[in-house]
Amino acid sequence: MKEELIIAGFGGQGVLSMGKILAYSGVIQDKEVTWMPSYGPEMRGGTANVTVIISDKRISSPILNMCDTAIVLNQQSMDKFESKVKPGGILLYDPNGISRHPERKDIKVYSIDAADLANDSGISKAFNMLVLGAFLQLKPILEMENIIKGLKKSLPERYHNLMPMNEKAIRLGMANVKEVK
Amino acid sequence: MAEKLLKKGNEAIALAAIRYGVDGYFGYPITPQSEVMETLMEEMPWETTGMVVLQAESETSSINMLYGGACCGKKVMTSSSSPGISLMCEGISYMAGSELPCLVVNVTRGGPGLGTIQPSQGDYFQAVKGGGHGDYKTIVLAPASVQEMYDFVGTGFDLAFKYRMPAMILSDGAIGQMMEKVELRPQVQRLTDKEIAKKYGDWATTGKSGRKANFISSLALEARDMEQINLRLQSKYRIIEETEVLFEKHLCDDAEYLLVAFGSSARICESTVEMARSKGIRMGLLRPITLFPFPTRIIQAMLPQLKGIMSVELSAGQMVEDIRLAVNGAVPVEFFGKMGGIVFSPEEVLNAFTAKFNL
Numbered sequence: 001m002k003e004e005l006i007i008a009g010f011g012g013q014g015v016l017s018m019g020k021i022l023a024y025s026g027v028i029q030d031k032e033v034t035w036m037p038s039y040g041p042e043m044r045g046g047t048a049n050v051t052v053i054i055s056d057k058r059i060s061s062p063i064l065n066m067c068d069t070a071i072v073l074n075q076q077s078m079d080k081f082e083s084k085v086k087p088g089g090i091l092l093y094d095p096n097g098i099s100r101h102p103e104r105k106d107i108k109v110y111s112i113d114a115a116d117l118a119n120d121s122g123i124s125k126a127f128n129m130l131v132l133g134a135f136l137q138l139k140p141i142l143e144m145e146n147i148i149k150g151l152k153k154s155l156p157e158r159y160h161n162l163m164p165m166n167e168k169a170i171r172l173g174m175a176n177v178k179e180v181k
Numbered sequence: 182m183a184e185k186l187l188k189k190g191n192e193a194i195a196l197a198a199i200r201y202g203v204d205g206y207f208g209y210p211i212t213p214q215s216e217v218m219e220t221l222m223e224e225m226p227w228e229t230t231g232m233v234v235l236q237a238e239s240e241t242s243s244i245n246m247l248y249g250g251a252c253c254g255k256k257v258m259t260s261s262s263s264p265g266i267s268l269m270c271e272g273i274s275y276m277a278g279s280e281l282p283c284l285v286v287n288v289t290r291g292g293p294g295l296g297t298i299q300p301s302q303g304d305y306f307q308a309v310k311g312g313g314h315g316d317y318k319t320i321v322l323a324p325a326s327v328q329e330m331y332d333f334v335g336t337g338f339d340l341a342f343k344y345r346m347p348a349m350i351l352s353d354g355a356i357g358q359m360m361e362k363v364e365l366r367p368q369v370q371r372l373t374d375k376e377i378a379k380k381y382g383d384w385a386t387t388g389k390s391g392r393k394a395n396f397i398s399s400l401a402l403e404a405r406d407m408e409q410i411n412l413r414l415q416s417k418y419r420i421i422e423e424t425e426v427l428f429e430k431h432l433c434d435d436a437e438y439l440l441v442a443f444g445s446s447a448r449i450c451e452s453t454v455e456m457a458r459s460k461g462i463r464m465g466l467l468r469p470i471t472l473f474p475f476p477t478r479i480i481q482a483m484l485p486q487l488k489g490i491m492s493v494e495l496s497a498g499q500m501v502e503d504i505r506l507a508v509n510g511a512v513p514v515e516f517f518g519k520m521g522g523i524v525f526s527p528e529e530v531l532n533a534f535t536a537k538f539n540l
Contacts, residue, residue: 020360024187027362033187035360039213039298060451062359065526153187 008049009073014128019050025142025150026054034062109180126169133173188363190330190356195220197334202369204255205233207246212298213354214288217260240265244272251281254377254385260286274313278399282341286350288357291522299522300354305499308351320348321472323443327361355445427470436465442493452527477507491515
């Protein structure tokens, strides 16, 4: 198993921490992982992205040209990363705030109304966990038990009381991901 | 088995410093390495091992704090990124001249000048050829993973004390900012003055009590004395070149073409080699782990099997000069690189390679 994933959106949407939770869950499941953030000027300009690789084998390059899955959470990221999905790969996005929807026909496109669902359920802070749930529904590469452990490892201890909310958000995301035809 | 953590390369450096029993860290913040001192401040090792962590007023101050600590035989280190390391070069030269051990970590960014905060390997010349004034060398280790960021703190100090000279970890923004699995090593106790003298020799200025005074300086006004110091340094460097070369070979046994790359470039080139192999090109990768001493003989020993070499660097081409010195015209040596914080992909490296060798 090898999953090469790019997650991209606005700073503050929890893009980097979503990647970190996935990577930590991979460590707990004894996989090889890399987590490579954008830390440069684009981050200071408001957008953030992270490349996460989870693999059974040693990972060579942590820097990718093309990915298996792109998770896209704003228009700039759609413009930048739609073309970076390998043919047959997956593009998962939240249509909220997207003006130009994906056009490629050689990839599978899925949507998750994460922002709306999170707001309606009163868990807007766990927006990124809905997106994570949607991804795990499409690519069940890691066991739920390890995701929960990874989440706990990634959260500072003072936020451990928020674990049930995050878990609920992951399950809500899993139940609501839709294929876009 | 020890627990595996998910850490940034910079965080790994800090954790390794505490676990290895380092006595003092002196630094000044700069992107992309600020997590080193941030992690040390969070871990508060002064409460546990007694390690000093101090933010100096500038990089010039931190390197001179290292000079003072090293004179006392202490394990002292600093970390910075390219412009900060430039400020430290005077101090590094003084420490080389005074034969003092220390560890300097450079998490490089794109230059010249204030440059960018993105990854670069444009400090190869500065690290390997000196940087400061005079005929001196530092031992230079180039980690390619977060685990190596951790492990090379210990390796660097071991070599620095063995040869009484500064050692450097030459990393870059990509390895510093990236998170990977890291296994922490057991806690090593900090040494007392007596233990230091017993382990590394009684040269430090620890307070004279019943022994001949130890004298540490880089000043020898008499040219004949200075020549002797230089000869001693050079003979030390020759021994290091003979005995301390570290490298890693990837799919080199039957290779006709060789990529040479270090640090983050080597990780990218590993993928390039796999792509090339899937197209039937017999390509291998040599990753120098020590940049000084450079694996000159390792390259020379491979020459009979090779049709060509390409050096792949995040610079305008610096290490390629050392490869060409080693190869001495025996096979074509090409170069591919990007500058100013731009990082190449494995595909770009392969495309450059096939274009340069007409494959």
